[in-house]
Amino acid sequence: MKMTKINTRRTLTLAALIAMPLALVGCSTSANAPRHAGDIDAVRGNPSPAMHTLGQRKTDRYNMYAHTKDTNLRAISKDIDRMFFLDRPSRLYDGIKP
Numbered sequence: 001m002k003m004t005k006i007n008t009r010r011t012l013t014l015a016a017l018i019a020m021p022l023a024l025v026g027c028s029t030s031a032n033a034p035r036h037a038g039d040i041d042a043v044r045g046n047p048s049p050a051m052h053t054l055g056q057r058k059t060d061r062y063n064m065y066a067h068t069k070d071t072n073l074r075a076i077s078k079d080i081d082r083m084f085f086l087d088r089p090s091r092l093y094d095g096i097k098p
Helices: 002-024 040-045 058-083
Strands: none
8 A cells, every 4th residue: 555655646746847837848939939820920921922923923924935935936936837837747759859
């Protein structure tokens, strides 16, 4: 009986010693602290900071512009080849074509 009281007392003392520093540590803020992602004022001020439009970021827009420009230039070069008949071999030569 005496042994269980001593074990219980030691367990409670150890738990109190572990819990004391955890209870003394808390969250603090200062006026000069940088804003973090969980700051509600930062979220309310700019709810979607990385978005350039409703569904795309600025990088996505630049990628779309580059892709569109590349596609258009390739289409124009293909149209020019068709206009000058450069897209197929000539039919004027009667010999064996390499």
